[in-house]
Structure formats: C-alpha cells, structure tokens
Amino acid sequence: MSEQYIVEMRNISKSFPGVKALDNVNFHLKSGQVMALLGENGAGKSTLMKILSGVYTRDEGTIHIFGEEIKGHLTPKSAQEIGVAIIHQELNMCSHLTVAENIFLGKELHSKGLLKDKEMIKKSQEVLNKLKIDINPTSVVGSLGVGQQQMVEIAKALESNAKVLIMDEPTSALTSKEIDDLFRIIREVKANGCGIVYISHRLEELQHIVDYVTIMRDGRYITEGNFKDLTLKDIISNMVGREIKEQFPRVETKKGKKIFSVNKLNAGRMVRDVSFNAYEGEILGIAGLMGAGRTETTRAIFGVDPKESGEIIIQGEKVEIKCPMDAIKHGIVLAPEDRKKDGLCTKLSVRENIALANLDALCLKGGIVNRKKERKIVEKAINDLKIKLPTSEVNAASLSGGNQQKVVVAKWLARNSKVVIFDEPTRGIDVAAKVEIYNIMNILKSNGIAVVFVSSEMPEVLGISDRIVVMCDGRVTGSLITKDTNQEEILSYATKFEKKID
Numbered sequence: 104m105s106e107q108y109i110v111e112m113r114n115i116s117k118s119f120p121g122v123k124a125l126d127n128v129n130f131h132l133k134s135g136q137v138m139a140l141l142g143e144n145g146a147g148k149s150t151l152m153k154i155l156s157g158v159y160t161r162d163e164g165t166i167h168i169f170g171e172e173i174k175g176h177l178t179p180k181s182a183q184e185i186g187v188a189i190i191h192q193e194l195n196m197c198s199h200l201t202v203a204e205n206i207f208l209g210k211e212l213h214s215k216g217l218l219k220d221k222e223m224i225k226k227s228q229e230v231l232n233k234l235k236i237d238i239n240p241t242s243v244v245g246s247l248g249v250g251q252q253q254m255v256e257i258a259k260a261l262e263s264n265a266k267v268l269i270m271d272e273p274t275s276a277l278t279s280k281e282i283d284d285l286f287r288i289i290r291e292v293k294a295n296g297c298g299i300v301y302i303s304h305r306l307e308e309l310q311h312i313v314d315y316v317t318i319m320r321d322g323r324y325i326t327e328g329n330f331k332d333l334t335l336k337d338i339i340s341n342m343v344g345r346e347i348k349e350q351f352p353r354v355e356t357k358k359g360k361k362i363f364s365v366n367k368l369n370a371g372r373m374v375r376d377v378s379f380n381a382y383e384g385e386i387l388g389i390a391g392l393m394g395a396g397r398t399e400t401t402r403a404i405f406g407v408d409p410k411e412s413g414e415i416i417i418q419g420e421k422v423e424i425k426c427p428m429d430a431i432k433h434g435i436v437l438a439p440e441d442r443k444k445d446g447l448c449t450k451l452s453v454r455e456n457i458a459l460a461n462l463d464a465l466c467l468k469g470g471i472v473n474r475k476k477e478r479k480i481v482e483k484a485i486n487d488l489k490i491k492l493p494t495s496e497v498n499a500a501s502l503s504g505g506n507q508q509k510v511v512v513a514k515w516l517a518r519n520s521k522v523v524i525f526d527e528p529t530r531g532i533d534v535a536a537k538v539e540i541y542n543i544m545n546i547l548k549s550n551g552i553a554v555v556f557v558s559s560e561m562p563e564v565l566g567i568s569d570r571i572v573v574m575c576d577g578r579v580t581g582s583l584i585t586k587d588t589n590q591e592e593i594l595s596y597a598t599k600f601e602k603k604i605d
C-alpha cells in the first residue's frame with residue numbers, strides 16, 4: 104500500500120446471479136483529489152462504490168482505507184465510521200421523515216433515552232446553511248422536489264464528516280444554480296483533504312471540478328489518467344469501446360398536421376394557463392429550470408394529477424382525461440421522470456414491466472396473456488434499446504440506473520401511440536445509450552408521432568428538438584424554433600419570473 108492513497112482497492116471481483124458485475128478491478132484515490140469514475144450504464148461503477156461503502160460485499164480482492172487493510176467485510180455503518188460516505192444514484196431518502204430526521208438517520212442524537220430533536224434540527228440547519236441550501240430542516244422530505252432531496256442527501260453526507268465522499272450522479276436532478284453550489288462545496292471539501300469520487304454521465308460538466316479520471320467498461324478497469332491530459336473523445340471511446348459518430352443524431356421529417364393541443368391548462372400552483380401545440384413528425388422540447396412546472400404539466404395532461412380547467416385536444420377532438428388509462432386510450436403515453444417511483448414496478452421482472460404496459464394488446468379472451476406475442480414484444484423492446492440483462496426475468500430493481508430508464512422507454516415502444524411524452528428520459532443515461540434514446544425519439548418522429556420531450560439539459564434540447572417551449576414558474580414564457588435560437592435565449596425565457604425571487 105503506497106502512502107499517498109487514501110483508498111486502494113485491488114483485484115475486486117463481484118458477481119450477481121447471471122452477471123459478473125466486477126472482474127478484477129483496481130481502483131485508488133488520493134486525498135484532495137476529485138476523481139471522475141466513468142463508464143457506460145452497467146459498467147460496474149455503482150457496484151464498486153457500494154463495495155467501498157459497505158453496501159455490497161466483495162467476492163474477491165483487497166481494500167485498504169487510510170493505509171489499513173480492511174479484513175472481512177465493511178458494513179454501511181463501519182464504512183461510515185471510517186469516514187466513507189456515499190450519496191446514492193437513486194434517491195434514497197425516507198420520504199415520510201423530516202429533513203433533520205433523514206440527516207441524522209441511524210446516528211440520532213439522544214440522551215437518557217430521549218431524542219434531542221432540537222439539537223438535530225439546529226445541527227441540520229447549520230449544515231444546510233453551510234451549503235447555502237434554503238430548505239427547512241423540519242420539512243417532510245416527501246414534500247420536496249427531486250433536486251432538493253438530492254441536496255439533503257449531500258447535507259447528510261457532509262454532516263458525518265466524511266473523508267472519502269462518493270457521489271453517484273449527484274447533479275442529474277439539480278438546477279444549474281444548485282450545480283454551481285455543489286461544485287463550490289466540492290472544492291471546499293477537497294481543500295479540506297477529502298477525496299471525492301464523482302460519477303456522472305454529464306461529461307461536459309467534468310471540466311469544472313475533476314482532476315483525475317478512472318474509466319471502466321463491462322465490469323473491468325480500462326484506464327486512468329489526469330483529466331487535463333485526456334480529450335472528451337478519448338474518454339468516450341474508452342468508455343464505449345468504439346467511437347461515437349454523432350452525439351445528437353437528427354432526422355428531418357416533413358412537419359405534419361397539428362395532432363395535439365393543450366389549451367389554457369390549469370392544475371395547482373405549478374401549471375398555470377399552459378398552452379402549446381404538437382405536430383405529427385415533430386419533436387417538441389420543453390425546456391426550463393428545475394421546478395418550472397414541466398413535470399407537473401405532463402402529469403396533469405396524463406391524468407395523474409387533477410386538472411382545474413383547460414382542454415386537451417387530440418386530432419381536433421376535445422378529450423376528457425381523468426386518469427392515465429383515459430390518456431393511454433386516447434393515444435397519449437408518458438415516460439415519467441422518477442422512474443423508480445412512477446415508471447417501473449421494481450419488484451416485477453423486466454418482461455412483466457414491458458408486458459404490463461401492453462396488456463390490452465397481449466390479452467386473449469378471458470384475460471389470458473398470449474405468451475408467444477408477449478415474448479416477441481419483450482424481445483423486440485430489449486433488442487431495440489440494447490438493454491443489458493442476463494434474461495428478461497430479472498427484477499427491474501436489479502438493473503443499473505440507465506438500464507432501468509431504458510425499460511421505462513421500452514414499455515411504450517410497442518404501443519400504437521399518437522403522442523409520446525418523455526420527462527427527462529436521458530437522466531442518468533450514458534453517452535451511447537443517450538444516442539439510442541434519441542434514435543428512438545427519431546423513430547417515433549419518423550412514424551408521424553408527436554414527441555414531447557422535457558429536458559433540463561440544454562445541449563440535448565438544442566440538439567434533438569424541432570421546436571422548443573420554455574416554461575418558468577408554471578407558465579409558458581417562450582416558444583421557439585430550434586434552428587433559430589440558442590442557449591442564451593432559452594435561458595432568458597427560463598428565468599422570466601413574474602416576481603424576482605431571491
């Protein structure tokens with residue numbers, strides 16, 4: 104063990120039933136280093152970091168932390184005590200507990216058998232203040248947005264004085280301001296000698312904070328090096344094992360008829376008089392900052408949340424949508440933002456998830472599923488999206504984050520839909536899989552479907568959509584033709600608040 108490393112993992116292997124998730128992987132981290140751990144979906148990044156943080160146990164290999172060999176297995180608690188903190192990829196908060204209760208979960212302050220609630224709230228407030236996060240420690244976590252919940256996770260890790268901080272896709276749900284805050288905080292913790300492992304599929308953001316890069320592919324260590332010595336092209340080709348020609352493939356189609364209109368839709372505080380149209384053979388991007396009301400709009404359209412007023416018009420006909428089933432019957436489908444909660448039945452297999460969304464087409468008389476047809480649909484969906492799995496019988500929960508997202512999209516592929524709404528479909532998806540998802544959108548577009556696509560990532564909104572609707576504060580503030588606009592203009596509409604909030 105060389106002195107300079109605070110973490111050294113050697114020859115780590117780990118198998119799950121049917122998958123060798125890690126095959127002889129080496130990994131090391133220095134104090135004061137921000138390392139990007141990169142690789143495609145399913146490369147084994149989260150698994151390696153879960154081993155380091157005691158969530159999973161290794162099958163083989165050695166681990167040294169601060170020069171000490173870890174004999175036996177780490178547990179989440181022992182790893183935390185040594186100073187390893189992890190912020191998981193999928194949100195991991197207890198949604199019915201408060202912010203302070205989550206921050207102190209498992210390490211509650213108490214005396215004489217009583218919880219010291221006031222002190223935990225005070226300490227939570229301190230760490231939130233330090234992060235300049237405006238969240239009340241007594242708020243119930245379930246009432247916060249995805250971005251805010253992520254910030255609470257970061258606060259929780261920092262509260263425990265971690266010396267090795269692992270962030271598994273921390274920015275995938277943050278606003279650009281929150282990302283700036285996060286980067287500022289990362290620089291601070293780094294200056295204090297903390298080593299940081301940073302996992303992200305947003306390669307363009309690495310330049311702001313990363314010193315060093317380690318790349319994995321298919322459960323194996325591929326290469327490592329100083330970030331400044333590597334080009335983006337090097338990184339991508341090492342991750343993917345081949346070159347990616349086009350990051351944003353476009354297909355040109357002739358704009359068809361107006362097929363879908365939303366007219367003065369109102370639903371709660373975040374959907375106010377929202378109107379827009381979508382056309383056959385078009386990709387409509389819905390841009391905006393986190394919390395602009397885009398997800399709420401898609402939920403109201405799809406009948407998940409009640410509408411107060413407004414019309415939904417499909418092919419010139421006003422339709423009544425009171426629940427998602429109504430929407431699906433009228434040819435509208437939604438691939439939602441929070442895939443774990445709303446997009447997948449994680450306890451069911453991938454086959455069952457795909458079949459569920461297509462049951463009407465698969466059921467024979469008497470409600471019996473046509474297995475042959477089912478197999479065909481499921482196999483096609485898995486092949487089209489190149490979903491990486493040993494068999495379609497594995498639980499959706501066991502897939503890597505990106506592959507889960509692919510299943511959400513795959514479910515709808517087999518349906519004969521007119522309008523397909525994607526809410527942040529590429530969140531947490533690797534570069535190659537993103538291209539696959541764009542290709543799917545393009546296929547839908549070429550087939551005359553109106554694709555509506557909510558995204559917070561400016562490059563993909565500009566790269567993929569034909570038109571862009573911008574939202575701010577629950578309202579539509581701009582409607583733009585993609586080829587005639589740019590990032591600055593979109594941002595100016597995205598920040599058109601009625602009142603300046605500070």
Ligand SMILES: Nc1ncnc2c1ncn2[C@@H]1O[C@H](COP(=O)(O)OP(=O)(O)OP(=O)(O)O)[C@@H](O)[C@H]1O
Pocket residue numbers: 119120122123124142143144145146147148149150151192491501502503504505506531533
């Ligand atoms: N609990 C589990 N049970 C079964 N298989 C698992 C489990 N966790 C991970 N795997 C498998 O191990 C492999 C590596 O997954 P891992 O989550 O580490 O990938 P990743 O690099 O983090 O990908 P992503 O970028 O999509 O998050 C995948 O094939 C995945 O399906």
Ligand SMILES: [Mg+2]
Pocket residue numbers: 148149150192271503504
């Ligand atoms: Mg992962």
